[in-house]
Amino acid sequence: MFHPSRIYSFYISGHIRGKLLLEIGSGPCIHTVIPAASWFDEIILTDFSPSNRDMQEKWLNNDQGAHNWDNFFKYYSKLDGNEANWQQLEATLRPKIKRVLPCDVYKQNPLDPIQLDPVDVICTSACLESACLDKDAYHNAMKNVVSLLKPGGKLILIGVLNCPQYTVGSEIFKCLPISRDEVINTVKANGLDVIELFDDDSSAEEGTTIFNGTVVILAEKK
Numbered sequence: 405m406f407h408p409s410r411i412y413s414f415y416i417s418g419h420i421r422g423k424l425l426l427e428i429g430s431g432p433c434i435h436t437v438i439p440a441a442s443w444f445d446e447i448i449l450t451d452f453s454p455s456n457r458d459m460q461e462k463w464l465n466n467d468q469g470a471h472n473w474d475n476f477f478k479y480y481s482k483l484d485g486n487e488a489n490w491q492q493l494e495a496t497l498r499p500k501i502k503r504v505l506p507c508d509v510y511k512q513n514p515l516d517p518i519q520l521d522p523v524d525v526i527c528t529s530a531c532l533e534s535a536c537l538d539k540d541a542y543h544n545a546m547k548n549v550v551s552l553l554k555p556g557g558k559l560i561l562i563g564v565l566n567c568p569q570y571t572v573g574s575e576i577f578k579c580l581p582i583s584r585d586e587v588i589n590t591v592k593a594n595g596l597d598v599i600e601l602f603d604d605d606s607s608a609e610e611g612t613t614i615f616n617g618t619v620v621i622l623a624e625k626k
């Protein structure tokens with residue numbers, strides 16, 4: 405469901421760059437920001453869950469027990485034609501991630517009490533449908549996230565479609581089953597133009613994880 409080559413293609417185009425990249429609902433992960441390392445002065449990771457933020461901090465501090473992301477660095481370095489030197493990419497990314505912040509997409513300012521200057525680029529993957537129980541909440545959560553973006557700023561949205569629930573370890577999480585068109589319409593209704601759109605019909609019905617389709621959208625705030 406994660407689309408590394410798509411995300412890479414956005415960054416390698418050279419158009420998705422700036423002072424700050426904000427990742428909303430990163431979970432315990434850094435994979436979506438790895439290809440952005442060279443294109444921003446600063447990257448901020450965020451999540452609602454303290455344990456996910458702890459995992460991010462562990463990786464940043466090179467702590468024991470940190471998740472090993474080497475394969476992702478190797479993958480993106482290979483796309484760069486620089487696989488043998490994949491550790492360079494890791495060394496570029498780590499100091500760019502200057503903060504890991506609490507975030508709640510239900511809040512008007514999801515980073516409250518922190519006030520950021522309007523952001524160049526926001527990336528969010530599988531977060532809004534996971535956080536929201538109905539479509540009104542999904543619309544409002546996206547509105548709250550987009551409020552952090554400057555006019556002309558870009559949103560990279562990776563969405564999981566038609567997913568009522570998913571499993572992490574032994575925990576089952578509820579999710580909002582949403583269609584491709586509903587995602588696109590919500591993006592447009594929140595004042596963004598869709599620039600690029602990829603979708604597929606990949607699906608899963610493994611145990612308690614069910615989804616049918618994914619979408620990757622690059623959109624620009626008017």
Ligand SMILES: C[S@@+](CC[C@H](N)C(=O)[O-])C[C@H]1O[C@@H](n2cnc3c(N)ncnc32)[C@H](O)[C@@H]1O
Pocket residue numbers: 428429430431432433451452453456507508509510528529530531532534535
């Ligand atoms: C399915 S995970 C996606 C994690 C990661 N972005 C990825 O693509 O692998 C959903 C994430 O949304 C976060 N989340 C849930 N409710 C949230 C909320 N109200 N505000 C911000 N993040 C939230 C969860 O803590 C979790 O890390």
